[in-house]
Amino acid sequence: MVEKGEAMIYMEPEKQVMSRSADECVVALCDQWYLDYGEENWRTQADLCLQNMETFCDETRKNFEATLGWLKEHACSRTYGLGSRLPWDEQWLIESLSDSTIYMAYYTVCHLLQGNNVSGQGESPIGIRPEQMTREVWDYIFFKSAPFPKTTIPKEKLNKLKNEFEFWYPVDLRASGKDLVPNHLTYYLYNHVAMWPEDSGKWPVAVRANGHLLLNSEKMSKSTGNFLTLSQAIDKFSADGMRLALADAGDTVEDANFVEAMAEASILRLYTWVEWVKEMLANFDSLRSGPNCTFNDRVFESEINAGIFKTEQNYEKMMFKEALKTGFFEFQAAKDKYRELAIEGMHRDLVFRFIEIQTLLLTPICPHLCEYIWSLLGKTDSIMNASWPVAGPADEVLIRSSQYLTETAHDLRLRLKNYLAPAKGKKGDKQPPQKPSHCTIYVAKTYPTWQHITLSTLRKHYQANSGSLPDNKVIATELNSLPELKKYMKRVMPFVAMIKENLEKKGPRILDLELEFDEQAVILENLVYLTNSLDLDQIEVKFASEADDKIREECCPGKPYSVFRTEPGVPVYLVKPTALKWPLFHED
Structure with a gap:
């Protein structure tokens, strides 16, 4: 049709196009390569x-x-x-x-x-x-x-x-x-x-x-005043504070969000970190020495090694937000947890290994501050010439047992708070219960029968379906047909919902019928910490099999059951006597 003159080639933009000079653009068919x-x-x-x-x-x-x-x-x-x-x-x-x-x-x-x-x-x-x-x-x-x-x-x-x-x-x-x-x-x-x-x-x-960069969750624009030049940002937040906030702004092709409040918080975090390093250097001789073999020493060392490995992977993938998360925020959280749990005191070698590795992990993002800390540690060469830290073995089971301890301590505090809450009744009759002095923690080696059967069924489906679980309707129909579960059905499906939720967070190990570590041993190794944090006189640990039916039904692996009580005691006051002067008496 074009050759016969019955048609012509016509082109136009798919939408209006404006030039930088504010002129409307049109399509022209020209000679072109x-x-x-x-x-x-x-x-x-x-x-x-x-x-x-x-x-x-x-x-x-x-x-x-x-x-x-x-x-x-x-x-x-x-x-x-x-x-x-x-x-x-x-x-x-x-x-x-x-x-x-x-x-x-x-x-x-x-x-x-x-x-x-x-x-x-x-x-x-x-x-x-x-x-x-x-x-x-x-x-x-x-x-x-x-x-x-x-x-x-x-x-x-x-x-x-x-x-x-x-x-x-x-x-x-x-x-x-x-x-x-x-x-x-x-x-x-x-x-x-x-x-x-x-x-x-x-x-x-x-x-x-x-992606593009947002400022305080909005597009940068000079006309709206939501604008910050690089030089202004460095003057306001420092180079390292700026770099930390940018690293935390986002990783993927989604628009990153530079938040000024985050930049200000970053400066405070970095300042706190430097001050803690100075404090450790000042208290070098007071830190514990000798073998570093306690439960919390071993956990901290494993968390350091795991942090090195994860952060290296994130840097290799250019996932700077994740690298900051694993190599600074989570790394600092591991240190804070160790400081809290190590009742016997932090170990000197572990503390300074942590400081050195933390400095190296943070260097790609905050090089100026890390160079300063490197000099505080007495290093004569620049940190730019230092090698990336080599990760030792990380015991993931040990790390998870420490997470279990943290969750158990949190659960105990909540249970104690509920125990001390006034009983519900008429106004004026609400008397808070007496503060408990003792606690018995029950741990279970196996799940109650109905939970054991439910978990076994879910494991079977998970393995058969290549790592996924069927619809709740399918699961409910199958579980409802099992005579052992008839009287527990009101509790079975909420239990299934909880397992499904934890499966997404923690992976297939949540379907295991037994824990991969010894609950009783973990609690016993940290009995002093738990006793002190709950302000109790004594905590004892028993197996749920020794308790009554209610406790056996409520207690399952990974979820200990606690019973508080007040035992009679006699208050004892220790008084330091005033030193007697010699002689006691004299003759005239």
Whole structure:
């Protein structure tokens, strides 16, 4: 129809487009050069490049795949603006998005061609002039199979350039905005595989796309006043306070949120950390020495090792918010827990190992403060020359047993609070009960029969369904058919709901019929801590099998049952007598 003059090609934007000069844009069909990104063989290689490339985020990978799916011809030239001349048609300039996709190859040799001059006007440290860098010279640098060119550049100098490129390439990481995935970053893949079709070792290794930055949960805008320049932020929050808040702002392609209140809290956290280090240095001799083999020593050491491993993984994945969580917030929480639970005192070696490792883990985010702490520890070399800490063995079962202790202590405090609450009755009759002096904690080796049967059924379904549980209706129908559970059905489904919730949080070990550690041993090792924290005279630990039916029904593995009581006692007061003076009497 076009050939017969019955139709014409018509194009228009999918929505209104306004230029930076506030003019409405229209589509014009002009003579143009196009890059055919949809070409089958080229597309296949781009797909292969993406398949082997790290994107750090599924959404980024899906955006790349979608772009490769629709991207066809791309207009790559124009008649005005910045850009290089098209070699075979110099009336055209190559537009910037098409011309800026392998420029990072130049970075590998620019220091030898222009020295430290960013403008490109500096003298070459090895004496090479710009006019000597012909196309054949560049081919020799960038392609292994290219012949040595006809050039006045000495071979040893040219080989130096080639060796630099071979050493630094490929690009291990390209960090950019998520809005550039549909254009620049996809061209980046296409043009690399076009330049080195037979050498996949030169293809990009990883692309990290990030979202935009919000300020206090709102888009930054000068017109609204919600705006903060980098220099203003550093003056207000310090470099390290700013870096800490930015790391905590977000990791994925979702928009990160820089919150000023978080930046202020970050400065306080860092200040508190420095002051605690100084306090430990001042109290060095008063810290416990000798073997570090108590329950809480072993837990703390395992938590340190686990923190190193998790934080290293998060840094490798460029998940800085998670790295901050595992390498600072959770690391500090482990220290605070150790300080609270270690009734016998914190061990000196563990405390200073913790300080050193904490400093190293935080260095990528807060280098200035960590350099200062490193000097406080008496290190003569810069922390920038220090090695990443090596994680020792982390006993996950031991760590979970410590979490159990924390949860048990919390549960005991709640039960004690409820015990001391006045009984409900008429006004004026509410008398608070007497403060208890003793407590008996009952622990169970096995679940009550009805819970045991329910858990066994859930385990069977979980294993049969490759790690998932069926609908509650299916579970209820099956459990309702079991005669052993008839009288417990009102309690069975709430128990199933609790197990399902914990399954998401803690994983399949929640379906185990027995605990992986000895509850009684954990409580006995920390009996002094529990007794002191509850302000009791004595706590005893017994097995639920020794108790009555009610306690046996209520008590299950991981959920001890406590009974408070007040036992009669006689108050004893210790008085330090005043020292007697000699002689006691004298004669006149």
